[in-house]
């Protein structure tokens with residue numbers, strides 16, 4: 001990833017939101033430019049929108065205005081995205097795939113969206129950030145940019161990304177910091193052990209458990225061989241030692257069994 005270009009009616013929303021934290025740091029490595037669609041607007045009032053030709057409510061961004069802007073912004077390396085609730089859902093895998101493109105051009109629309117002919121002629125793919133409708137594509141673009149930047153080498157330490165939720169098909173394990181006791185709650189025993197192997201194995205069970213509880217859909221796609229070959233024996237050992245984990249593990253084994261049977 002070398003460059004991100006955003007086209008929207010509120011470019012300031014993009015620049016402002018990208019001035020914090022990790023993403024701000026990323027701007028030193030990747031060039032991010034936010035453009036105002038109105039600069040390509042028509043006439044004295046720089047008109048960018050018009051009524052939909054079909055009966056019913058709704059304004060659309062004008063096809064030729066968006067096309068003229070894109071002609072100026074696209075280069076040979078550009079991968080052009082339109083943020084849309086009709087798009088492919090954004091996932092960790094999708095963010096990783098996009099982080100490997102050289103230049104992302106992101107169109108954030110407003111009103112009812114874009115004229116279909118601009119989508120057909122200029123957009124490589126449409127991406128949705130979830131099954132709900134926002135009033136504009138700026139926030140959606142920001143979500144996309146943030147998730148893509150996290151996947152871009154040189155921005156986060158690789159080991160910081162490795163265990164994160166979705167990265168290996170599971171949600172992340174719980175985190176704790178000092179003090180060891182907070183409001184009568186101690187950190188879990190396994191973290192006090194200092195035994196890295198035990199910590200890794202227990203974290204893995206925690207991941208399986210939370211995923212099973214909240215996102216069983218992810219578990220359906222999780223390769224069971226990973227559980228069986230690398231972790232079967234250690235898990236059995238841990239199960240004997242710890243009642244809570246035993247309960248969690250039994251729940252998980254049930255899911256595995258059901259999957260095998262079904």
Ligand code: SAH
Pocket residue numbers: 082083084085086107108109110111112113114127128129130131132133134135136137138140
């Ligand atoms: N009429 C459209 C929604 C328009 S919402 C429809 O029903 O599909 C206005 C703009 O906000 C969209 O064009 C898109 O750019 C952005 N937007 C809204 N919800 C979004 C989502 N879930 N993901 C990505 N972009 C979204």
